[in-house]
Amino acid sequence: MKEVIGFPKLVKGVLSVQSQDGADITNMFREDMIKLAFDNDQLLKYNTESNRAKRIDADSVSIEPAQEVAEPEPVLDDPILQFIATAPKIKPASLEMSDIKWKYLIRSVIRGKNIMMCGPAGCGKTMAANALPEATNRPFFYFNLGATQDPRSTLIGNTHFKDGATVFDKSSFVKAIETRNAVILLDELSRAHPEAWNILMTVLDEKQRYLRLDEDVNSPVVNVAEGVSFIATANIGTEYTSTRTLDRALMDRFEIIEVDILNKEREASLLIRKFPKLDKTLIESVADIADISRNEWRSEEGKLGNMISTRMSVRVCELLQDGFTLEEASEVAIIPFFDASGGADSERTFIKQVIQKHLGTVEQDIFNTEQVEEI
Numbered sequence: 519m520k521e522v523i524g525f526p527k528l529v530k531g532v533l534s535v536q537s538q539d540g541a542d543i544t545n546m547f548r549e550d551m552i553k554l555a556f557d558n559d560q561l562l563k564y565n566t567e568s569n570r571a572k573r574i575d576a577d578s579v580s581i582e583p584a585q586e587v588a589e590p591e592p593v594l595d596d597p598i599l600q601f602i603a604t605a606p607k608i609k610p611a612s613l614e615m616s617d618i619k620w621k622y623l624i625r626s627v628i629r630g631k632n633i634m635m636c637g638p639a640g641c642g643k644t645m646a647a648n649a650l651p652e653a654t655n656r657p658f659f660y661f662n663l664g665a666t667q668d669p670r671s672t673l674i675g676n677t678h679f680k681d682g683a684t685v686f687d688k689s690s691f692v693k694a695i696e697t698r699n700a701v702i703l704l705d706e707l708s709r710a711h712p713e714a715w716n717i718l719m720t721v722l723d724e725k726q727r728y729l730r731l732d733e734d735v736n737s738p739v740v741n742v743a744e745g746v747s748f749i750a751t752a753n754i755g756t757e758y759t760s761t762r763t764l765d766r767a768l769m770d771r772f773e774i775i776e777v778d779i780l781n782k783e784r785e786a787s788l789l790i791r792k793f794p795k796l797d798k799t800l801i802e803s804v805a806d807i808a809d810i811s812r813n814e815w816r817s818e819e820g821k822l823g824n825m826i827s828t829r830m831s832v833r834v835c836e837l838l839q840d841g842f843t844l845e846e847a848s849e850v851a852i853i854p855f856f857d858a859s860g861g862a863d864s865e866r867t868f869i870k871q872v873i874q875k876h877l878g879t880v881e882q883d884i885f886n887t888e889q890v891e892e893i
Contacts, residue, residue, distance in 0.1 A: 522546070524562035526555045535562055547571050598628055608653045614780055614788045614828075615646055623749075626773060627654050627701055632722050632748040634707070634769070637777035642828055643751040644705055646777065650749065651701045659694035664706025669714035674731055686731070692740055695721065695729060699745035708752035708764055715768050722748060722771040748772075780828055782809035788828070793835045803844060803876040804834050807852075810872050821868045824856055848873045 524535035524543050533552050534544045544552070546564045551571060555562050560573045605624040606617040613620070626633045627650055635643040651658035666672045675689040694702050704710075704718075720726040727742040750772060752764065780788065786805035790798060808826040815825035830851060837847035852873070856865040 522564045522566065524564065526552050526560075526562060528556065602628060610649045610653070612788070612791060613646060613649050614642065614778075614784050616778065619775055619778075620646075622773075622775060623650060624654065627656065627747045627749075630745045630747050632724075632750070632772045633775055634750045634752055634772035635775050635777050636752050638753065638779060638825065638827060641777050641779055643777045644703070647703045647705075647749045647751060654701070657697050657700040659690070659697070659700055659702045660705065661691060661694075661703065662705045663711075663714055664709030666710060666714060669711045669717060673714060673717045674729065692729065695742045695746055696740060697746070698743045700743065700747075702746060702748050704748060704750040706753075707750040712765075715765055719768065719771075722768070724771075779812055779825075782806055785809065785828065785831060789831060789835050792832065793839055796835060796838055800838060800844060801835065804831050804838075807848075807869075807872055807876060811869060814868070821863075822856070822865050824865065826852060826855075826869075830855065844873075845877055 522537055522543060524537060524547065526533060526535050528534075533549075533556055534542060535547055535552055537543045543564070547562050548571075551562065551573060554560070555573045558573070559576060561576050561578075562571060563574050564571045602621065602625045605621040608624075609615070609617065609620045615623075623633060623646065625631075635647060637643055648658075648660075650656075661672070663669075663672075672689060673691045675687050675692060677686050691702075694700055717729070721729050721742060728739040729742070731738050731740065782805050785808055786802050789796075789801045789805060793801065808828075808831045811822055811824075811826040814820040814822045833851045834844075834847045837851060838844065842850075852869065853866060856869045858864050858866040861867070
């Protein structure tokens with residue numbers, strides 16, 4: 519054969535050239551020529567008599583490249599590695615989370631690691647954490663640290679006198695950390711009392727993993743059972759006024775996962791699956807209103823210091839499902855969350871105008887927006 523046709527392709531980040539019969543002929547061509555051909559969807563031709571190569575258009579020849587045989591997936595002998603590799607297959611259909619982050623969550627639970635899930639309120643952090651125990655078939659314990667008034671009682675227990683003797687009643691948290699392979703959700707960690715953080719320091723430290731029952735150095739300790747994994751959720755940012763700045767030493771005890779804020783398409787997909795009986799166009803309107811608020815919230819020059827969370831979108835759809843109109847649902851489930859100060863320039867006015875566009879009432883003031891006189 520006087521001429522050889524080569525097909526440039528990218529394999530695992532490396533450019534190569536394959537002949538029609540599947541042979542690797544990369545060494546026949548210069549690297550820059552291969553790159554140019556690949557970037558311009560061209561083929562390569564090599565003349566074996568003149569030893570010259572050139573780029574040609576793909577439609578100038580009628581030959582097709584050899585069919586590539588898919589490489590078989592590697593067989594993993596370790597069942598744990600097998601489970602981690604197939605993690606996306608057990609991701610709940612209702613959970614809008616990327617496969618890689620879900621895989622990372624599964625791996626962390628299997629390996630007994632501590633995970634902190636960060637993101638704005640209502641973006642699905644707790645939902646993702648709640649999905650883990652079912653997917654991994656592990657015992658699950660939930661503790662809302664943001665609502666804890668007495669951290670020592672909640673995390674350790676109470677000591678009291680009974681029949682002339684001192685009796686210690688273990689907390690539910692102590693029982694949880696004594697449960698082998700347990701998944702323990704520490705919800706709203708960023709709202710917890712600093713004393714709760716101090717108590718958790720040794721519990722979360724992978725080199726210590728114990729809970730001291732009293733402040734005395736010689737007091738009894740409870741060791742964290744094998745395979746226990748802690749999942750914390752935290753709202754981190756200046757917009758969360760009730761949260762505290764997390765101690766860096768506490769943060770370092772976690773591997774961090776940022777929960778994504780859904781775009782319009784993923785939000786609509788989630789809502790359609792969750793509310794299959796609702797009109798699709800109506801759901802898309804809810805998703806679009808939420809998406810506009812999020813883009814405005816993220817923008818450096820945006821008009822919003824708050825956004826419509828996925829939790830709020832779900833709440834609106836629940837109202838729509840119960841017979842509310844979009845106007846009615848928005849008025850009770852969205853509008854109250856936006857600041858009304860500033861009149862026509864307020865956050866509330868902006869979000870009302872976004873909603874009105876979807877109602878086809880942009881020229882009307884259906885929400886009784888205050889009119890500001892021009893001076």
